Amino acid sequence: MAIIGPPGTGKTTLTYGLLQKKDYNYISDDWFFTRLLSNASVVYSSEKNSYIRDDLADVWKEFSKAVKQVHLDERGRGISDVNTLFKRRVRESSTLKTVVLLERDISHRPFRKLKADEALEFMLEKDFCNPHQLVRDERKLQIRQEFFWELFQSVDVYLLNTVETPQESLDRIKNLIIG
Template sequence: MDYEVEIISPEKKDTLIDEKYKQSISYGRKANIEGSCIKLLTNIEGFQNMWTDNFKSMSEDIRPHGRVFALSTDDDEKGVLYEPISKTCFLLNYEYYGYVKSLALAVAGDFLEEYHSIHSRYSVHGAAIDYKGRGTAIIAPSGTGKTTHSYGLLLNEGVRLVADDWFYTRITDSEVEAKASEKNNYIRVDVASSWSEYEGLLKGITLDERGRAVVNVRRVLGEAAMKEYTTLSNVVLLKRDPDDDEIFKKIGKEEALDYILKNEFCNPHQLVKDKRKTKLRKKFFQELFERTNLFMINTVASIDENQDHLREIVLEKTCF
């Protein structure tokens, strides 16, 4: 990630929109992200097209709960600005759609976690897999293999993908619900280098400058490959530590919480990181870990060995 977030005042936000950027906006699209309305405003046609493929649409009659201004400007000064009261984010002079997607999900997460009621939702930067109604979350820092392993698991009969990168949760008295954040997935072309079954997925698709595209996984694996939600039973944390010889283990909630805190909730796209927000997120993960079976996998092992351990958990074959 090559940006830092600057928190700005409502007054600066209004000035930027009214006096600097309003006239340059060419496209506007609203997305339904876990019931919240997040609006994209941009002058980059490619962003609009990928957003439309990526997210469920929201009625134009619904007032936005948050906005993402993704703009190319004359001054070429890169930056990410965020005004948290109105949930307005500015992404300036970045060509990478992945930041547009992630910031939209972060804006929705910032909005949703403020509701302390039965409507409370918390966002998780991780993958969610379903097998016969029982869900497994894979949470990890970027670069440790959560997305690659998610697509490997999908090749097993009965396994379905809820989310490959980001999902939203609701904790009730008895369970943890995990719901999809996107309609279609934004994936790397190199997924086929690990799993040849996906070679046909990106044929005829225009890739962005980082070798990614929004694609419909159902094209390769069928409609049953995707599921809207699941009930989480397991959480798998991934790490990549060559100094640790232990590849696979069951862990307790204190170890899991320590890991998630040390790695900033495994989410590089947190827009607000103050004491109050940290307390909210810590409380959520404490409750999540109290209600699920917890595992740690060190991905320094081969991809096949890691997949074997993940299948033990997801397909409920583990001896723990």
């Protein structure tokens, strides 16, 4: 499962919520490589660090010790080594079956399944959930659109509105995983 959303929508909080249970593994934080094959979408790890905020320990008490060990900047953000946090649970690759897109908008319902065109529209509206794109031109826009169009046709896509409590949002994700 990939959790994708604009900054501040709860990606890290929900990921760490899942990782409280030993059944879940970690691939990557802010980005990963994807290979679209004829019968699968395979994701590969890109980094071994996780960017966390100081409020993570307020949401998931289990991580308070880990947050205390991270050097935080003046805005309460820091970088954590996931191999230290999740020994033997960091994976190099996996097959992607589900994408959960995140938003935070009190005027929208909390959860729904999306069609590929709706998911692509979301990504376009949210600038591909990436405020750090180095190149923004028509060619790159076309490449990004084609990639996400193909990806969203090969996986299940859901939109999760993280206006509920982190635990309620986490429960919705867990229900997707266990069916």
